[in-house]
Amino acid sequence: MQNRQVAAIFNELADLLEIEGENPFKVRAYRNAARTIEGLGDALEDMIDRGEDLTKLPGIGEDLAEKIVEIVRTGKLSKLEEVRKEVPDSLRALLSIEGLGPKRVKTLWETLHITDPDTLKKAAEEHKIRELPGFGPKTEENILKGMHLLKQEGIRFLFAEAEAYAIDLKAFLQKAPGLHTVEVAGSFRRRKETVGDLDILCTAAEPQKVINYFIAYDKVVKVISAGSTRSTVILQNALQVDLRVVEQKSYGAALQYFTGSKSHSIALRKIAVDMGLKINEYGVFRGDKVIAGKTEEEVYASIGLRYIEPELRENRGEIEAARDDTLPRLVTLEDIRGDLHMHTTYSDGLDTIEAMVQKAISLNYDYIAVTDHSATLAVVKGLDTKKAAAYLEEIEKLNSRYEEIHIFKGMEVDILEEGKPAMDDAVLDKLDIALGAVHANFKLSGKEQTKRVLKAIRNPHIKGIAHPTGRLIGKREPLDLDMDEIYKAIREEGKFLEINAQPERLDLNDILIREAKEAGVMLAVNTDAHAAGQLEYMRYGINQARRGWLEKGDLINTLPLGKLLQVIGKG
Ligand code: DGT
Ligand code: CA
Ligand code: CA
Numbered sequence: 001m002q003n004r005q006v007a008a009i010f011n012e013l014a015d016l017l018e019i020e021g022e023n024p025f026k027v028r029a030y031r032n033a034a035r036t037i038e039g040l041g042d043a044l045e046d047m048i049d050r051g052e053d054l055t056k057l058p059g060i061g062e063d064l065a066e067k068i069v070e071i072v073r074t075g076k077l078s079k080l081e082e083v084r085k086e087v088p089d090s091l092r093a094l095l096s097i098e099g100l101g102p103k104r105v106k107t108l109w110e111t112l113h114i115t116d117p118d119t120l121k122k123a124a125e126e127h128k129i130r131e132l133p134g135f136g137p138k139t140e141e142n143i144l145k146g147m148h149l150l151k152q153e154g155i156r157f158l159f160a161e162a163e164a165y166a167i168d169l170k171a172f173l174q175k176a177p178g179l180h181t182v183e184v185a186g187s188f189r190r191r192k193e194t195v196g197d198l199d200i201l202c203t204a205a206e207p208q209k210v211i212n213y214f215i216a217y218d219k220v221v222k223v224i225s226a227g228s229t230r231s232t233v234i235l236q237n238a239l240q241v242d243l244r245v246v247e248q249k250s251y252g253a254a255l256q257y258f259t260g261s262k263s264h265s266i267a268l269r270k271i272a273v274d275m276g277l278k279i280n281e282y283g284v285f286r287g288d289k290v291i292a293g294k295t296e297e298e299v300y301a302s303i304g305l306r307y308i309e310p311e312l313r314e315n316r317g318e319i320e321a322a323r324d325d326t327l328p329r330l331v332t333l334e335d336i337r338g339d340l341h342m343h344t345t346y347s348d349g350l351d352t353i354e355a356m357v358q359k360a361i362s363l364n365y366d367y368i369a370v371t372d373h374s375a376t377l378a379v380v381k382g383l384d385t386k387k388a389a390a391y392l393e394e395i396e397k398l399n400s401r402y403e404e405i406h407i408f409k410g411m412e413v414d415i416l417e418e419g420k421p422a423m424d425d426a427v428l429d430k431l432d433i434a435l436g437a438v439h440a441n442f443k444l445s446g447k448e449q450t451k452r453v454l455k456a457i458r459n460p461h462i463k464g465i466a467h468p469t470g471r472l473i474g475k476r477e478p479l480d481l482d483m484d485e486i487y488k489a490i491r492e493e494g495k496f497l498e499i500n501a502q503p504e505r506l507d508l509n510d511i512l513i514r515e516a517k518e519a520g521v522m523l524a525v526n527t528d529a530h531a532a533g534q535l536e537y538m539r540y541g542i543n544q545a546r547r548g549w550l551e552k553g554d555l556i557n558t559l560p561l562g563k564l565l566q567v568i569g570k571g
Contacts, residue, residue, distance in 0.1 A: 004161075
């Protein structure tokens with residue numbers, strides 16, 4: 001049980017209780033607990049094993065501590081199970097529509113008896129929603145837009161959410177009777193930013209035993225099918241899992257097939273056909289004779305290709321590169337030497353600067369940039385000129401106290417509508433790394449938006465642009481920006497674009513990352529951590545960097561400190 005899953009349970013409980021009209025203080029207590037848990041550096045499971053007192057954590061009292069133990073020990077919370085029975089299932093689906101929180105869902109339910117997306121859509125189209133208290137024409141329009149976004153994407157899960165389930169399920173399957181290997185294939189293995197379902201591949205002595213064991217997993221809420229070698233189930237968070245048990249001798253071929261992508265595999269099969277071969281999930285065949293299939297390397301080699309990393313398997317030129325031996329040597333998490341975007345209690349982060357520094361040291365980083373927000377209407381808890389002085393002083397103090405790491409004085413500065421940074425030049429002068437970021441006025445025209453960001457890039461104080469397109473997966477469309485213009489300006493100014501590793505941002509995305517690389521743009525993968533534990537989100541950003549074909553040399557935060565200082569003009 002991962003901290004993220006525990007937090008998700010509290011968040012869901014808070015949402016449902018709010019829909020039910022429970023006491024707001026109680027609701028807030030669950031939400032705060034979820035936030036605390038998400039930001040913990042340690043696994044709750046380990047803390048409980050060590051006998052640590054959970055009530056020492058901020059916002060966790062006796063009752064919540066007991067509930068945490070219940071979740072970690074049993075995988076469920078009985079209180080949540082009770083409340084789930086009281087609120088219709090389809091109401092929960094409404095919560096994932098942008099613009100609809102529990103409060104509004106409650107109103108829709110009580111006044112218009114809306115309990116599912118279809119009745120909601122109808123009511124919005126008939127303009128019944130705008131009349132409700134706390135709504136209006138704008139909200140009504142946003143709801144329709146939000147539904148559109150949701151529909152476009154289908155029901156997909158953020159990689160990070162699927163990952164929590166995948167890790168737990170994989171560990172569970174490893175203990176299945178007679179199991180040899182288990183691997184999560186599909187889009188999950190390709191590290192796509194969202195996954196539709198999990199595809200798990202096993203080899204085992206007796207497949208049926210593995211299937212029986214699998215469908216008894218405690219997070220399974222529905223068994224859709226269970227045959228002798230394959231099964232499909234639904235987990236408690238609505239995630240579907242397809243499991244297949246294959247023979248050892250065709251494991252490589254099966255792994256290749258079920259990793260996909262479909263379009264990549266179809267292209268491989270075509271090459272095979274041209275060579276008089278046949279590839280399917282059981283192996284590579286010449287006539288009836290198997291010539292490869294045990295490992296993926298074998299399968300690729302049999303048609304004259306180098307092994308292709310799963311993240312590249314989208315049929316976007318990787319097959320040609322494998323044939324010509326020009327595949328990139330993809331960057332890895334171990335190549336990363338520091339993180340250049342994070343928040344602390346000086347703005348909207350949960351942990352102190354010192355806690356972030358200590359966590360970064362535990363990750364073996366050589367440097368970090370602490371980059372709290374500048375204060376604006378969009379980010380009210382941020383730094384003003386006065387608070388910034390104390391903040392910079394504290395960073396300096398910690399920088400001399402912790403010799404093993406270099407702490408850059410940074411700030412995430414709002415780019416105002418006209419393209420100016422929301423901070424005095426006198427403060428900006430004192431910073432090592434100012435990141436420009438858009439946090440409001442998302443709807444400007446493409447021309448105006450581009451002009452706004454270009455102006456920030458040309459500002460001598462700004463070193464990089466954080467989450468450049470501003471998208472939130474499944475919730476907010478990217479800014480309408482002329483990216484070629486952005487790349488050009490970034491390159492000319494010697495600045496960098498961020499690959500933001502927050503699970504719902506992953507911004508730039510894989511396609512733009514590759515474009516940026518080809519345009520000769522410097523990039524950095526940053527976590528934008530709002531708690532010490534989130535510094536570990538780096539892996540999500542690395543996934544996307546790899547999908548964008550990046551090598552170590554494409555990221556400035558793989559550089560040793562001395563080189564990085566030169567790049568940001570401080571060397
Ligand atoms: P997802 O689940 O929508 O995020 O994407 P995938 O890629 O995991 O797709 P999924 O779960 O439908 O199927 C898993 C893999 O199985 C897919 O990546 C390739 C393989 N596969 C599925 N259908 C076909 C097909 O019709 N032809 C071929 N060649 N492969 C297929
Ligand atoms: Ca899948
Ligand atoms: Ca599937």
